[in-house]
Amino acid sequence: MLHITELTKTFNGKTAVNKVSFDVKQPKMIGVIGRSGAGKSTLLRMLNCLTTASTGTISFNGEDVTGLRGAARRQWQSRCAMIFQQFNLVPRMDVVSNVLHGTLNRRATWATMFNLYPQDDIHKAIEILDRLGIAEQAPKRAEALSGGQQQRVAIARALMQDPDIILADEPIASLDPMNAQIVMDALRRIHEEDGRMVIANLHTLDTARRYCDRVIGMRDGRVVFDGTPDQLTTGVARDIYGAGADFSEAATSTQIETLDRPKAEIAKTAALV
Template sequence: MLRIDKLTKRFGDNVAVDTATLDVDKPCMIGIIGRSGAGKSTLLRMINRLSDASEGRIMFKDRDVTNLTGKAKRAWQADCAMIFQQFNLVPRMDVVSNVLHGTLNHRATFATMFNLFPMADIHRAIDILDRLGIAEHAPKRAEALSGGQQQRVAIARALMQDPKIILADEPIASLDPMNAQTVMEALRRIHEEDGRTVIANLHTLDTARRYCDRVVGMRDGRIVFDGLPEQLTTGVAREIYGADATFSEAATSTEIETLDATIRAERMEAKAHV
């Protein structure tokens, strides 16, 4: 279905992604982990064609999307939606209009400039917002919503494209644990109910294990791990992150239960030293 073949990206003498190869033969949810600068975001941007590859190929079914331009490139970006850490919404625009901008690749420029959308699209946008639990916020400005709600608006905008693949670049990095879980649960439901492939860059191991069917680890631009969530042991994580024995998953957890347990343990340790 999707094949990433020896994909490489160079910025001058710096190799951001180094001969990355990844085969996705059926719809699944994939988590990509690794420390900052490992090449995760660059890899997703190349898949979406926001950034051109220096070498290698991106194949989707029988289509080579590596060097598409113009209309063909825009068609691929409609099939391969991107969700960003910073939401990329228009803050002063109402929520439903932000969602409707997911149809930009299918609408005339004049119509989109003046927010002239078919009633069928408006109803569909509201249905998607309802599915994500935020339909009541449709008439509000995007800037009036919480971070977690804004990220769900961004997911709704991606769904308006009716994509075959959803790429999420650190979708929960700026969210609190409760909103992080809500967003990840939404992405998981989209995969399971719609049969869409979801590939998400994540910064916490427990999140990757809980929500993903497959975990890919990157280090220094290379894919160094590709396996099932249960294979992602602490030892493997240390190799991916280049960490020593002091590496602790709990310190970066987004799971509320893990955070609570960590806080309790720290408090007990503090009391013991009093």
């Protein structure tokens, strides 16, 4: 399905992604892990054509999508939906309208200007919100919702696109552990029930092991690990994160129990990643 070959991105002489290659032959839920600056976000942005690759190719079902422009690029972005860490909603717009923005790439410009949506699309948006457990929030402004609720609205907007691939760039990085679990449960359910490919950038090892079928580890722009969650040992994690023997997986934990840990301990271990 998805074929990535020698994908490279250079910014002002600095290589952010360095000759990354991997194949995804069937819909999987894939976690991409690594410390900040490893190239994870740049990789997803190239997959979505938000950033142009310097060299290398991306193909999906035999179609080269690496250098798409204009309408062809917008069409690909409809098939390859992106979810961001900071939600990217319109704060003062109601929730259902934010979800309906997932249809913008297939609607006429005049309809977009006047905020006109078919009744079928409105019903579909509410059904998706209901599926994610937040249908009652539909008439509220997005800014009135909690962070976890806003991220579910962002997921609903992505589902309105009816995409083949969902890319999630640090979808739980700004959420508390309980909301992080709700969001990851939703992404896993979407993968299993809809058969959609999900690729999520994650900082946390426990999240990758719990939710993903496959884990790709990046360090300094390169893929240094590609395997199953069971193969993601502490030793492998040390290599991915460039940490020493004092590396603790607790530093990357999103489990609710971390709320009870002393703040000083959390700060000390978090500095490792």
